[in-house]
Amino acid sequence: MNRRDFFRAGTAAMAFSTLNASAFASSSNRPRRVGLIGCGWYGKCDLTRLMQIENVEVVSLCDVDRKMLEHAGDLIANRQVSKKKPRLYEDYRAMLAEKDLDIVLVDTPDHWHALPAIAAMEAGADVFVQKPISVDVIEGKAMLDTARKHSRVVQVGMQRRSTPHLIEARDRVIREGLLGDIAEVETYCYYHMRSGRKPPVLTPPDWFNYEMWTGPAPMRPYTEMTHPRSWRAFMEYGNGIIGDMCVHMLDAVRWMLDLGWPKQIASSGGIFVHTDGISNTPDTQTAIFGFNDLNVLWTHRSWGSSPDPEYSWGATIYGDKGTLKFGILKYDFEPLGNGPKLHGEALTEFDKYPEDVTDKETIQLEQPVASAIRGHMRDFLQAIDNRSRPVSDIEQGHISASCCILANNALKLDRSIQFDPTTHTVPKDEEATKLLRRPYRDPWKHPEPLTA
16 A cells, blocks of 8 residues: 555544543552653753653752752752652763663753663663754664663654644544645744854853763863753754754654655755854755655745744645644644635643643743643653553654754765665765764764664
8 A cells, every 4th residue: 555545545544543641650569760861941841741640759860060950859859749859960870870760861962862862771761862862873773773672662752743733633634634645745944043143162160061061072162052952053962953843843744644764865055144153053954855755845944034924833734635734833724625624723731730831940932832741751651561662662763863864964965865774874875874973072982783
């Protein structure tokens, strides 16, 4: 059955996934023991949403910023049922050496996702790791192989797969065949999220271990843009806006349309407007992910206006019977010709979780997606109990992250890339294959895949 026939078949041939509104209890008589690596904004956001749905015991916290670490320890102690303050670590290796954790959340900057996640799996924990799972393709393969070797459950923080209104859009529009034949998808982000600043070089503060924070990445001069959060301005620590924002929407499209690896990836762009700042991520980029009979396009532009202010970050799926547009706040289906328009909005649960309104520190800008994060955590806990694959399994995270990394590589090489996921090489292209693995700074060692 080809992709188009697959969608024509409708709901009769599909097993629908739904969000369970209840928390999943631990299989033992004690609360699940949880550790968090990376106590910044999103680390606290993920952890506190997990704490909303189940009485876990947060045992350990780790961060190289001592102020952030101490503050997180006090915050979590205040919210735990036990009121116990977690143990605090500056080195994730010391935390994991205790081997007393059921779940580890990895919410570090992107360049620190692979090594702690692999170490946590090897220490016997199931892992929730933020997206993108890796900064290079081979890191992701090593993470996938480790999860399979040790039979660990790994959920990736691509919560569009657990977003209630997007699940509704998938089931109500796509699986009902309302779009007809689908041959093109646009994904995009027009947020002004890239800095054009040029701050001076500073001495890192004594409460921040910049050497450990840099880890396997190249050592850059420290500025006020380095920490916290502005690190996304630098390709040394992540994959640019495409790796930060495209990975979400591309993954949502792959999930909705049941897509695997693309056959070919091309990209173009650069720093066209914000040319005076120290950021080295593209402020303008397009990419084409070519699947068998479908192109998925990506565009970001961190300057100028958005073509549709209602959907400045989102995706548009074009069919010969209608168009579906969606983002984190809502979706809209527009039929071609006669027929009902459909609309759905993000689920808010302020009555059940009033802290979503009052808790400005841990939810902040992510308030509209709080229900999605909780749904993602419920799915993760259910997969742990069943020893099954979660909705955003590490393999799906590897595919979506690698697509964005390959787009950046195509931009760097100024040519398209045909990646072979079986061999994890770019056949007949030694230069492109070499870019699949970034150099690590000593003494850190690049993780190795366990299978060919």
